[in-house]
Amino acid sequence: MTESITASDVAAPSGPGSASSALRIAVLDRDSGFIQVLSKRLDRLGWEHRVLASPVPADTVVSMRLSALVVDLAVLGPQAWEWLERLCGALPELGIVVCTGPSTVAQRVRGLRLGADDWITKPCHPEEVIARVQSVARRRRRPSGRTESKPLMAGEVEILSDRFQAFVGESSLDLTRREFELIELLAAAEGRVLEREEIYSRLWGYTMVRGDRSVDVFVRKLRQKLEKASPRWRYIHTHFGIGYRFAAESLDVDSPDVDVPASVPVAWDTGDQGELARAREDRELTSDAL
Amino acid sequence: MTESITASDVAAPSGPGSASSALRIAVLDRDSGFIQVLSKRLDRLGWEHRVLASPVPADTVVSMRLSALVVDLAVLGPQAWEWLERLCGALPELGIVVCTGPSTVAQRVRGLRLGADDWITKPCHPEEVIARVQSVARRRRRPSGRTESKPLMAGEVEILSDRFQAFVGESSLDLTRREFELIELLAAAEGRVLEREEIYSRLWGYTMVRGDRSVDVFVRKLRQKLEKASPRWRYIHTHFGIGYRFAAESLDVDSPDVDVPASVPVAWDTGDQGELARAREDRELTSDAL
DNA sequence: CTTGCCTGTGAAGATCGTGTGATGATTTGC
DNA sequence: GCAAATCATCACACGATCTTCACAGGCAAG
Numbered sequence: 001m002t003e004s005i006t007a008s009d010v011a012a013p014s015g016p017g018s019a020s021s022a023l024r025i026a027v028l029d030r031d032s033g034f035i036q037v038l039s040k041r042l043d044r045l046g047w048e049h050r051v052l053a054s055p056v057p058a059d060t061v062v063s064m065r066l067s068a069l070v071v072d073l074a075v076l077g078p079q080a081w082e083w084l085e086r087l088c089g090a091l092p093e094l095g096i097v098v099c100t101g102p103s104t105v106a107q108r109v110r111g112l113r114l115g116a117d118d119w120i121t122k123p124c125h126p127e128e129v130i131a132r133v134q135s136v137a138r139r140r141r142r143p144s145g146r147t148e149s150k151p152l153m154a155g156e157v158e159i160l161s162d163r164f165q166a167f168v169g170e171s172s173l174d175l176t177r178r179e180f181e182l183i184e185l186l187a188a189a190e191g192r193v194l195e196r197e198e199i200y201s202r203l204w205g206y207t208m209v210r211g212d213r214s215v216d217v218f219v220r221k222l223r224q225k226l227e228k229a230s231p232r233w234r235y236i237h238t239h240f241g242i243g244y245r246f247a248a249e250s251l252d253v254d255s256p257d258v259d260v261p262a263s264v265p266v267a268w269d270t271g272d273q274g275e276l277a278r279a280r281e282d283r284e285l286t287s288d289a290l
Numbered sequence: 291m292t293e294s295i296t297a298s299d300v301a302a303p304s305g306p307g308s309a310s311s312a313l314r315i316a317v318l319d320r321d322s323g324f325i326q327v328l329s330k331r332l333d334r335l336g337w338e339h340r341v342l343a344s345p346v347p348a349d350t351v352v353s354m355r356l357s358a359l360v361v362d363l364a365v366l367g368p369q370a371w372e373w374l375e376r377l378c379g380a381l382p383e384l385g386i387v388v389c390t391g392p393s394t395v396a397q398r399v400r401g402l403r404l405g406a407d408d409w410i411t412k413p414c415h416p417e418e419v420i421a422r423v424q425s426v427a428r429r430r431r432r433p434s435g436r437t438e439s440k441p442l443m444a445g446e447v448e449i450l451s452d453r454f455q456a457f458v459g460e461s462s463l464d465l466t467r468r469e470f471e472l473i474e475l476l477a478a479a480e481g482r483v484l485e486r487e488e489i490y491s492r493l494w495g496y497t498m499v500r501g502d503r504s505v506d507v508f509v510r511k512l513r514q515k516l517e518k519a520s521p522r523w524r525y526i527h528t529h530f531g532i533g534y535r536f537a538a539e540s541l542d543v544d545s546p547d548v549d550v551p552a553s554v555p556v557a558w559d560t561g562d563q564g565e566l567a568r569a570r571e572d573r574e575l576t577s578d579a580l
Numbered sequence: 581c582t583t584g585c586c587t588g589t590g591a592a593g594a595t596c597g598t599g600t601g602a603t604g605a606t607t608t609g610c
Numbered sequence: 611g612c613a614a615a616t617c618a619t620c621a622c623a624c625g626a627t628c629t630t631c632a633c634a635g636g637c638a639a640g
Contacts, residue, residue, distance in 0.1 A: 095429075105415040112421040117429055118408060125395040131402040132409075139385075139407060139429040162482040164532050176627060177531035214629070216587065223588095240637060241586070466616060504618070506598065513599095530626060531597065587636075595628070606617070 023067040023137050026050040029099070030075055031122075038070075038126045045130070055083055058090040067137045068095035070129060072122075073111070081114065088115025095136035099129055152187045155233040155248025157226065159187055168229040175225065178203065182218050186236065186246035195243040219244055313357040313427050314338040318345070319389070320365055321412075328360075328416045335420070345373060348380045352496050357427050358385035360419060362412075363401070371404065378405025381496045385426035389419055442477045445523040445538025447516065449477055458519040465515065468493065472508050476526065476536035485533040509534055 025042070029035055030053050042049045050064065055076050061069065069087075073080040088096065098111050099120040108119045117136040120129060152159035157173075159166045164180050166173045175183065181203050186194065196215045200208035208215075219236055226235050232252055237245045315332070319325055320343050332339045340354065345366050351359065359377075363370040378386065388401050389410045398409045407426040410419060442449040447463075449456045454470050456463045465473065471493050476484065486505045490498035498505075509526055516525050522542055527535045 105418050109415075109417050109421040112418075112425045115428075117425055118422075125399075127399050128395050128402075131399040135402045135407055136429070138405075139426070163535070164483045164529055178628075212629090213587085213631090217589090217629080220588065220590095238587070468617075502618090503598085503620085507600090507618080510599065528598070581640100583638100583640085585637090585639100587634100589632105589634080591631090593628105593630085595626105597624105597626075599624085600622085601620105603620080604618090606615100608613100608615070610611100610613085 022046050022048070023133070024048040024065065025068045025070060025133060026052055026061070026064060026066050027070045028052045028055070028075055029070070029072040031072065034122070034126075038129060041126050041130060055079070058087050061087060061094070062091060066094060067140065068097060068117075068133045070097045070099050070133060073098055073100045081110065084111065084116065085114045093140060095133065095140045097129070097133055097136055099124065152184070154187055154190060154246065155235060155250070156230040157183075157187075157233075157235065157248070159184055171229065173225045173229050175222075178218055179222055179225070182215075183222055183246075186244065190246050193239045193243050193245040199243065215244075312336050312338070313423070314355065315358045315360060315423060316340040316342055316351070316354060316356050318342045318359065318361040318365055321362065324412070324416075328419060331416050331420060345369070348377050351377060351384070352381060355495070356384060357430070358387060358407075358423050360387045360389050360423060363388055363390045371400065374401060374406065375404045379497060382491060383430060383495045385423065385430050387419070387423055387426055389414065442474070444477055444536065445525060445540070446520040447473075447477075447523075447525065447538070449474055461519065463515045463519050465512070468508055469512050469515070472505075473512055473536075476534060479536060481535060481537045483529050483533055483535040487533075489533060505534075 022045070025047060027035060027038060027049065029051070035051055039049065039051065053075070071084075073084070076083050084096070084098075087094070092115070096116045097118045097120065098116045099122060101122050103119075103121060111119055117139075118132045120132060152161075156168045157166055158168075161184065164175075164177070166175055166180065166183055182199070185199065185202055197208050199215050200212065204214070223236055226233075232250060234249045234251060235246060237247060237249075239245055312335075315337060317325060317328060317339065319341070325341055329339065329341065343365070361374075363374070366373050374386070374388075377384070382405070386406045387408045387410065388406045389412060391412050393409075393411060401409055407429075408422045410422060441451070446458045447456055448458075451474060454465075454467070456465055456470065456473055472489070475489060475492060487498050489505050490502065494504070509528075513526055516523075522540060524539045524541060525536060527537060527539075529535055
């Protein structure tokens with residue numbers, strides 16, 4: 001079984017609250033040319049993806065926690081229908097896109113009835129495959145919704161996105177919406193310094209005007225609440241002339257925290273290059289009319 | 291504008307719990323041969339369907355309460371993309387299948403990105419159209435199956451999906467349809483915060499316009515009925531600037547445990563009688579004034 | 581050490597979001 | 611068709627939240 005893992009979701013590429021467009025998919029196919037060109041595009045999109053060259057049991061697919069699976073039925077041979085049916089039965093939430101050679105209407109209808117979400121005929125353009133996977137995933141996302149909420153931990157603080165709150169132990173910090181968005185953004189970029197302008201544009205959605213102190217004010221409010229709830233830790237660090245960095249640092253001298261160095265040199269973050277690349281790519285194909 | 295209505299189906303398409311395989315769809319096309327043969331098959335399936343020969347405003351489509359729409363972009367002319375985008379924006383839950391003449395990859399990608407769920411190229415077999423509509427509609431459905439039989443329990447309240455009612459003890463809360471859908475949605479989300487926009491789009495089926503207070507009004511009605519039936523508990527918690535969270539919270543303060551209010555997480559009733567008594571500690575916001 | 585920006589802090593006013601009651605429109609049941 | 615139930619909208623009040631400002635203190639370059 002051939003496997004390759006590329007890309008990985010780091011921080012949320014878009015601002016807090018907005019659904020990330022990064023997906024996790026697998027491609028079950030043996031057509032090396034197709035795989036190669038598709039993989040390249042998936043890389044550029046920042047989607048986590050796997051390439052499989054042989055059928056895998058449903059359990060294995062389950063453990064991959066995929067958003068969608070692209071499959072060439074030719075790889076499956078005569079067992080294709082049975083395999084498809086079992087998989088759809090076991091994972092009704094999984095998006096399944098069949099991408100295979102020439103087929104009859106009856107075959108396509110059968111595949112779709114068995115549970116496939118889409119059927120693309122090869123040869124096809126990889127961009128269309130991606131668009132159809134996106135379409136399938138878009139539909140699929142709604143019911144499951146916030147399933148992908150993994151709590152963010154730092155020091156004593158736990159950030160739960162689906163509750164829009166941060167906790168220390170069992171008590172809530174009682175953050176307002178903006179405060180929560182700020183701590184979520186900072187914590188997601190843990191260790192990195194975020195410039196004021198970037199923080200502002202991600203939280204407020206537009207560029208910061210010179211002299212705006214909103215970010216500072218909200219950092220102060222956050223610090224107050226963090227200080228009250230978790231007095232023995234410091235979380236938000238100021239980098240003069242640059243911005244803020246989130247890192248849990250214990251103030252206890254007895255037990256110095258192993259993970260966190262006492263002081264971290266200023267890191268120069270060049271901003272999110274991937275974001276720009278993605279945006280450009282989206283525009284790439286949209287300029288044409290029927 | 292040609293219209294024909296067959297069969298009848300009262301249930302709202304997005305209403306939780308409805309799981310009939312009969313769909314309500316509309317076909318926007320002028321190709322009489324295609325329409326004729328498709329209509330015949332839809333009749334045989336017992337699907338309620340409408341044929342439209344000219345573009346209709348999004349509002350009209352909303353009022354049709356469709357499961358899916360099959361559309362030939364050629365009918366829309368140069369406004370096709372704009373129309374598609376607006377419709378997808380207003381009705382994110384609506385399944386949209388584009389069925390149109392020859393197109394480029396870029397066009398298909400654009401349509402899918404704008405929100406179309408599938409794209410079929412004419413000429414095509416009507417059976418495949420139907421299969422693809424089914425596939426789209428299947429994906430759109432609620433996490434079907436098991437939601438039906440198992441009652442949701444929270445505090446003193448028991449929610450029976452198959453009776454479309456909530457009970458405290460033996461007496462019904464006498465909820466209207468929307469009220470019930472709301473409490474079911476909230477309770478199914480356990481302790482998570484649901485944003486107004488999400489609540490609205492899942493209950494009403496289309497995107498909430500700014501300033502719409504419907505969700506608030508129904509939350510108030512629900513609270514009134516819950517308060518009357520179960521005065522010693524609080525269920526719906528407001529998260530300012532975000533939305534609502536459902537969590538049963540006892541108002542009884544007989545225990546000196548002031549820090550952690552007695553709270554019972556929403557749980558699937560597994561027939562275990564001790565479920566209620568076993569009040570597992572659960573994270574709660576300390577401030578009810580939110 | 582001094583100067584000029586940058587950041588921390590507190591408070592006041594503006595703005596926005598929510599609770600609430602009421603009213604008219606629409607649908608449902610008889 | 612009529613009456614009751616249900617739903618959609620509105621206006622108002624109040625409080626939470628956000629923005630803005632002024633001033634004080636801190637940091638770094640010269």
